[in-house]
Amino acid sequence: MYVICGIDEAGKGSVLGPMVVAGVSAHDMDEVALTGVADSKTISRKRRESLYSEITEKFVTATAIISAEEIDRLRAEISMNDIVARAHAEVICKLPCATAFVDACDVNAERYGRTVSRYAGGNYSIVSEHKADVRFPVVSAASVVAKVTRDRCIESLHEEFGNFGSGYPSDSVTIRFLETYIAESGHPPACARSSWETTRRIMSRLSQASLFDF
Structure with missing residues (x-):
């Protein structure tokens, strides 16, 4: 039974390309830590690709890709923090888990957790902390999946533009x-x-x- 999941995003602050939110479900933190995963920003692209393959083979994963056009449309209605929280909740709802660990995108981590919970329908226990991608292996794993997925999106856009x-x-x-x-x-x-x-x-x-x- 999958008990926990980690959620993180890549591309929140980019001016070109999408934002990608990814989630990883696991039985516990220890089994994710065994992959040697770390925050995607601290490891090489080659290592990220290798970890991505291992993570997606061993665990249940889910992603949401929010295009530049959709971000522009949503920003006319809600804040960027709300856009991220809504996407975090969308991915949580795709995963088998009871507790979700999220990397807080608000200066007030507790408030961010409440926002994610509201978008997720209040059906999950949300642990919202700053630097969760460093503190919790399951969020580090989500960070890797998000970064690799976004890198691939950017490569496709390079072919077009x-x-x-x-x-x-x-x-x-x-x-x-x-x-x-x-x-x-x-x-x-x-x-x-x-x-x-x-x-x-x-x-x-x-x-x-x-x-x-x-």
Whole structure:
């Protein structure tokens, strides 16, 4: 019987590409720890891929992929924290578990747990903590699944749009791609989050530059 699950996401702050939420169900923490799993941000891509295969073979997993377009649509209605909490709850409901460990996306971890519980229908015990992906192996496993799944999504988008880097605002390749695309087409690419401040700032700057051309 699967008793616990861990939930984490990748791509929450990216300006290009989707956010991926992943969950992993297990009997207990110890069996997940035996995989040697760690927070996906601290291990190499090759190691993540290897762990991904092991995790998906040994445990029940589930994912939710929220596109840039859907994030823009939802942000007109609810906060980003609520979008993440709703996606966390969606994945929890796909998994066999009684207790869900989630990486809190709110400065108030307890409040975030209540939000996830509300979206999940109150049918689960929610343990919401900051840095849960470091503290709990089952959340570390979910972190790996989320990151690998998002990496594969980004690779597919690169085939469609060209190499735009990681998709994060801190990536100079991403910013150059976004600036060039908007300058040439007059609008952001379909893989961009138009509601993001990064996109709005580039649009505004290029729009003002165009006015000065006249």
